[in-house]
Amino acid sequence: MLDTRCWILVVQYNKIIMFRFNFILVLSLFLSTVSYAEEGMVIKLPEPKEKGKVSLEETIKRRRSERTLSEKALTIDQISQLLWACQGITDGSRGFRSAPSAGATFPLEVYILSPDGLFHYLPQTHSLRRLKDKDLREELSRACYGQGFVKDAGIDIVITADFKRTTSSYGKRGENYVYIEIGHAAENVHLQAISEGLGSVPVGAFSDDRVKKLLNLPEDLVPIYIIPVGYVE
Ligand SMILES: Cc1cc2nc3c(=O)[nH]c(=O)nc-3n(C[C@H](O)[C@H](O)[C@H](O)COP(=O)(O)O)c2cc1C
DSSP, X not given: OHHHHHHHHHHHHHHHHHHHXXXXXXHHHHHHHHHHHHTTOEEEOOOOOSOXXXXXXXHHHHOOBOOOBOOOOOOHHHHHHHHHHHHOEEEXXXXXXXXXXXXXXXXXXXXXXETTEEEEEEGGGTEEEEEEOSOOHHHHHHHTTTOTHHHXXXXXXXXXXXXXXXXXXXXXXXXXXXXXXXXXXHHHHHHHHXXXXXXXXXXXXXXXXXXXXXXXXXXXOEEEEEEEEEOBO
């Protein structure tokens, strides 16, 4: 009888130990996720739509450089759609993207600045890596010689290029190819913005050095094209 009671106590004791162990395990897993979130968290973007409500012809007709952008935040779906249009993977088997690329050398890297911080777009997983949690739009506006809509826009898309990825195959001529490619990617964004009920404006007037420093870009990346996107007031 006494043996049986002892056995029951041992089992209950073990259950308490196991419960504590599981609790600590779950808690430590939760805490490790939180600290991961703070350091370079990767955010999976929603799947982009493949059908829109506005015809291609209408988006071309309605595209204008819009400079009166409201501060209203964009949704994660709109951001997903704009980035997909810019550099999303549209042929998964070959890794080909929404914009053509000379020799499929893919020299472009895309960043966005939003009220939530600075993010790097990862086409392979259609996700964003958070680089900074500070709103840098005002500083970006100053690097664009005070162009106010850069600060007001829901997001600023910064298209950068690593020229070597293309010039290593095509020599000096590869530089032209990179600029052509950026034009393709940027126009996709301008047209996608219209389709999402938004407006955008091309920005080429900025200090390369100041933008590079603000975004803390790797040595090889050059900022070429900035696209503020937002609701038109
Ligand atoms: C390469 C390039 C750079 C540009 N840079 C700026 C810029 O820094 N700021 C700006 O307000 N508009 C800029 N624009 C937009 C032009 O001013 C605009 O396209 C032009 O006035 C025609 O108007 P639309 O785009 O509405 O057709 C740029 C356009 C291009 C193609």
